[in-house]
Amino acid sequence: MRLNMVQALNQAMHQEMERDLRVVALGEDIAVDGGVFRLTEGLLEKFGPERVIDTPLAESTIVGASIGMAVAGLRPIAEIQFMGFIYLAMNQIIAHAARLRNRSRGRFTVPIVIRTPYGAGVKALEHHSESTEALFCQIPGLKVVVPSTPYDAKGLLIASIRDEDPVIFLEPTKLYRAGRQEVPEEPYEVALGQAKVVREGEGLTVVAWGAMIPVAQQAAEIVGKDGIFPEVIDLRTLAPLDRETVLESVRRNGRLLVVHEAPKTCGLGAEIAAFVAERAMFQLEAPVLRITGQDITVPLAKGEDYYYPSPERVARGIKKILES
Amino acid sequence: MRLNMVQALNQAMHQEMERDLRVVALGEDIAVDGGVFRLTEGLLEKFGPERVIDTPLAESTIVGASIGMAVAGLRPIAEIQFMGFIYLAMNQIIAHAARLRNRSRGRFTVPIVIRTPYGAGVKALEHHSESTEALFCQIPGLKVVVPSTPYDAKGLLIASIRDEDPVIFLEPTKLYRAGRQEVPEEPYEVALGQAKVVREGEGLTVVAWGAMIPVAQQAAEIVGKDGIFPEVIDLRTLAPLDRETVLESVRRNGRLLVVHEAPKTCGLGAEIAAFVAERAMFQLEAPVLRITGQDITVPLAKGEDYYYPSPERVARGIKKILES
């Protein structure tokens, strides 16, 4: 069936809840309303209010209660309504979700998924355009996942729900309804921790994720007119990082561009540039370049285009690397 | 006078509160008890309970109230009792302190200092050994400061209090009473945003901050026996980064080692490695190396030594870089 990302994610939740009675969903407006983006539509009707739970407005306790549920044997999918509000749950995420397995030497685990809409590009209100994935990528014990297609979205979410560790599942708002793709009806997993080459090429590797994948693809089209054929890698899982796939490509191509919409300084691009320079410096023919949002607060609608990496900007970056 | 870091910081607060009636201090146990590390000792007696405020146990509101005070014209110094509890205040820090100036296009500013003990190495309880500075370094609008000596501690804190922007002031617990140094009686500023070469050398640059400075210095002593004389740079301010001082040194020396106690992945070392590789790759004679804590939760006392970078480990890193 051809599904958009919202439908693919919704189907993944339906199927996992059907398969496994331990899976429950909770969050603000996810039950009766079906979620402000309709991600959880139909779950309440199918699985009832004990498994599909509209919570009071309290992010810290949405995550904290999920941890407690996990301890008691459930596998909760918690929704944070927008990534801009996840900071309220930061202590529960860092101090507990990420650490409980180690703290208890394996006695307690936290198989929860924290889903949240992520990223800019839709001219949204303040705090509705966050891409602070790097905050989570640096916390030992957390996994961070970002799909860029409906197919991957379904498979990654199913894999995340089945994973034994806490997963921050970031859903690019801009891609929710950006297009449809053939998505198998049956449940399937897209393994966590594995990047994917989404466009083969040579002479240059572009690493991106989420809504920057279509941007990188468009940039590749642009430079293709000049006979430049970059390889594009979709990380898909940001933590733990699939360093091998990136390194293999960079060793082959000698040049690397990282694209992300988060601000540049201390973004995940820094880690990618750092480990590539650490392990493949002598194969690099040019400095690693990062095309990213600037080190500013994501602007409101009227200024957003200045901030959001465009295909043209990425194309310029590609040419710049090739010139250096 | 020869002061340790606790005394130097205490003196800074005394002098700034004396100089400027707008400066107030608040936090848990800071008044009657003088702070769990005695940082704020004597302030209550001198400035009274309206300016030196024992608060209820509520990190989010300690920071949130500080923001409100700043809006009303005060300049609060908020203490978070340990960095491990700052995650509770993350929303107030990210969503408000960092963004208010931009949100209001300059109408409101947040001249607050959030002080907190930082770092491991003292065999402390869980959550009492955090070094998650990179969480803050990536947030536009925040400044992040870490002193490594009593002299700098006093000057940097005074500069932070006088600064017009929110400052996360991280105090290396391990250095609180690690030694005394001549500290001028009169108030003085150590400018924010300026790194300092604390040991001149050649052939290799070591960048570090906080409690890793003495470690780097000791490592330099060790390798000095083999005729290796690394240059050591103390960043002092982690955001905004003094890229120039680092680049100047690396361009001269051709090799760079970054040392931090935070986990490696997405630590500030990644950004340093990334911008150096971006801007000085062709002057680099070896890949940038990072000696850091591992990507694990900081261990409790019995396992801490495995985690905490030692002078010997740094010395090994230095030799490794010189060999590559």
Next chain:
Amino acid sequence: MIKDMFQVLTENGRAAPEREPKLPASDLQKLYSLMATTRAADLKALKLQRQGRMGTFAPSLGHEACQVGSAFALQPKDWVFPYFRDLGTYITLGFPLKNYYLYWMGNEEGMRIPADLNIFTISVPVGSQLPHSVGCAMAMKYKKEQAAALAYFGDGATSEGDFSEALNFAGVFKTPNVFICFNNQYAISTPVKRQTAAETIAQKANAYGFDGIRADGNDVLAMYILTREALEKARSGGGPTLIEAFTYRMGNHTTSDDASRYRKETEVNDWSRRDPIERFRLYLKDKGLWDESFEDRVQKEAEVLISKALEEAESTPPPRPEDLFIHTYKDMTPELNDQLAELRDLLKGGPR
């Protein structure tokens, strides 16, 4: 009947005489005009949003009395900490409607609050402005200013940790705070009985050692009186008060929401009989303070104000590249300068 609810005006506009505030006729008419202007400006925004001239925003329909009535009790030195559904508050305090429109059109310039107004910026994270209001009140106390800090928020906000922490601070420090909760029965789709098992929002104040009181939030006079009293108490050292304004969100949560998914039309109809403006109009008419020509004048004035604001907002240029950078810190950092230069360079290179 709603439990323990302070009311001056019944639903058909009759007043309990002993409760009526001693306000001059001009003030009563002013209250009406403020509410009517709020509604007109709100409906205009809704229209603009449908035309794509305004971004997503939270309509104030039904909240005119609790916004205007409470804000009318403020004095210039008092501070206000609004949330995202506070149009009537802004209008009452003389905040330029142009700014309000500008902000919801997606231009930060709208939140450059005029220097002579003690109004804080909108806080989007629910409840997060409450700690600010408490810090501000602590500062008022320290500076010995005869001023209070008033924070607005919804019923949903009472579930957030910041609500509890802030009110607890206010109780401990006996701050000059007034906390006004617009209990409009919903937080997006979540009805208040799923938000808290407490029978009233007002009773929550007890957990923090001060008074909570419930007002009819569709009764502009009730809101005015209770807020004025709470503000006076606050300014004179009596400590904080929590006011629950019992009201109803007549419109969708925001322009992106479809309330019919989670609530019945009969409920909405029920509440429309308690319309805050209608009720006050009957009261004024009884008093001889309202007639058709007054209504005409009010509507015309509102229209003029609104079209001027809209024109100004729409003719405001979008932010320049530097506008996004220069307010990150007091001074530009080298890195920001580089990034701005890069952006300018990019823009020179033609369309992005």
Next chain:
Amino acid sequence: MIKDMFQVLTENGRAAPEREPKLPASDLQKLYSLMATTRAADLKALKLQRQGRMGTFAPSLGHEACQVGSAFALQPKDWVFPYFRDLGTYITLGFPLKNYYLYWMGNEEGMRIPADLNIFTISVPVGSQLPHSVGCAMAMKYKKEQAAALAYFGDGATSEGDFSEALNFAGVFKTPNVFICFNNQYAISTPVKRQTAAETIAQKANAYGFDGIRADGNDVLAMYILTREALEKARSGGGPTLIEAFTYRMGNHTTSDDASRYRKETEVNDWSRRDPIERFRLYLKDKGLWDESFEDRVQKEAEVLISKALEEAESTPPPRPEDLFIHTYKDMTPELNDQLAELRDLLKGGPR
């Protein structure tokens, strides 16, 4: 007298007969022995800490009755969410004292809770375990288990947002939770009257729509009875209860603290007259259930337990390098493998 405080035993050990729980003599003696063992194990830890054999920890002196009395009411299927001052709880539930010592000596191994005990790990961030207890209780309800979730915390914890959020959830979902606050008058140096302006902690429950009750926390029978009732109510669908155990922290906050900086000796002396063990001893003696030889036996058994636990803890090897890595995720990542290999390599290279 303390406001509305449920008490069975007066300070000199007299019981109100109508309130006495119907416990067999052996259980009463067991309660005594648990309290005495708790105290002995606590004092031992203090001594060890002074000798450098134990890290910083939070003594339980004075909390024996509220810990033991409440924990004694638990059933094996119930879940417990402790905080960092809960020695008596652990001892009552049969948690190996070795683990307790090991943890405070700085070895995570101590928090590998035995698989047959439904005890959660210690939560160091104050109040952060309350949401866990609520989630656990929601799970119990969903799984239709006849079990409750009991969370412990201090008076200071009631100021944290997590307290309020969690209790609000519990109220809304009518969860099988029991929340026990050890109001020991201080949060480190902060007296409870600077922690909240509410007269009691118990009354805070009202903000969440369920019952709060205050117990004499130095009265083991009062604690037992109220906890048992609350647990039964929880398990049978009656919803949550907040119990305030009114008590006193007799020792320093932790071994790093010096309480004489912020509280008067007279106050401490006052409270020492209300010693929970002493009081219960008088009661048992009256009943003929306590004499010197019983005391001897209790102390000897405690000593044996303690020295065995200590020996086991001290002979537990420190963590191996891999112990720090293998519990980060279910499976080791390539990066962690590399880092572990690097560490091993480093260790081979001799002392670091």
